[in-house]
Amino acid sequence: MAEMTGVSASTSRRQSLGSRLRYYLPTIVVAVAVLVIWEAAVDIFNIREFILPKPTDILAEFLAQLRTFLTPGEQSILFEAARATLWSAFGGFIIGCGVGIVVALATARWTILSEATMPFAIAANSVPIIAFAPIMNNWFGITNPASKMAIVAIIVFFPTMINTVRGLTLVDRGALELMTSYAAGGFKILWALRIPNALPFIFSALRVASSLSVIGAVVSEFFGGPRATLGVYITQEASGFNFTRAWAAILVASMIGILFYNVVLLMERRMMPWYHAQRQTH
């Protein structure tokens, strides 16, 4: 019977803990190996702290800061900085991606608009937006988080908008014909066909944007900002020869980036169950 060819949805979706561990094992092995080699190399070649601190020292510094942060009544500038940078990156991400998606929807609704704006968007996407950081400091004030958010928002806006427009327009011709055969209206076609079709495109942009937003926030803080931001913290600790502290801040910045990325990934899985399941078995 033809029915036998159907794959059971539940078995392909559920994964055992063991298979998950097997999936991540290579990554864990590589990470541990790199850290061990790093640690050993610093010892063996007697590398000075200002060139490369030991991973264990960086971790110790991180844990010390974390302890201070968790102790009531005490303050850890590193974690204050982390909070400020996270906020800038998150705010910029939401504004930039949100506006990007809305603009894409608007331009896709009026094809002429999309054809007129796409070349600009693609050109603007290759401009090093970060170079505007000093100008944004002028506009919004150097200590105002809005100056950092603006940079992040502009950086993530273009890839999000471009990808969303692509997803809305690169629709299967047969599916469009099907909708036409039902005399479906423009709004129904947008909602039932174009937007679901765009979701994989949008999420691939959001993943890129999640990393870009942390990079954008930290780098724009290099151009000046309040003491309690990761970018300023890293520059100041580095110029004060506290390299282990600077590295600990870099560690925190990476953790924020990884956090963002995973939140996006989680949303992607919730919103596109069909897509995720399909790719798992392929």
Add this chain to the structure above:
Amino acid sequence: MMGTNSAMSNPNASQQVILVQGVSKVYNQNTDEQVIALQDINLEVCEGEFVSLIGPSGCGKSTLLRLIADLIQPTEGALRINGKDPYRARVDQDYGMVFQSATLLDWRTVQKNVELPLEIMRYSTSERRTRARDALRLVELDKFTNHYPWQLSGGMQQRVSIARALAFEPSLLLMDEPFGALDEFTRERMNMELLRIWRETNITVVFVTHSIPEAIFLSSRVVVMSARPGRITSIVDIDLPYPRIFETRESPRYFEKVNIVRELLRDAHEVG
């Protein structure tokens, strides 16, 4: 409305559903890639008929269905569907179409795919659910309602698209090689099922196929086409009695019709 199809022996008595008059279709006209897909097509299909289109690949069968469905416009000539402009008929949702490829939406489950036209036509949620489920039962896929299209074989996907076309009970069914991807046994069962639906309602079917036995077994008329340019070379009345059953395929008159259409198709190939 039962038994309307017995009138097929006297088509003049029934209502005209499709009228194609002097229709030609040229793709990419006045360019290097100009293709005359159809030339001077005249065809009349009446209510309750089961008409098959058969002909070599590229002879314009899909093009003719698309013209009837108002998905493309004729270069010359005119069409009427239920006495209306094809555009009007499309907006009135007079027909259901089964495309040559299943064209299911990846992000919808089987059930939701079948519900799509019902959604557009603003059926209530409960009505959508029961209709979709009933249609899926007809194509023997009611156990797969929560699967996604990629979890189904090609033949199963095609059956979902048939259920999708049946779900809103259109009075005209346009089917472009709907059973092409099925194995022989499933195909025969689907043929019987389609004939049953056709006989129980007064639905009109235009059916594209490459299989001569299938065309003869199902149809009240078979339209034979030739390629380059696409033309209708002959129309054969299949006056085998309905209901057609397993034994129909073994009757001498059935073989006679198969041979007639085979001859005509051979001629059509030689012309093209």
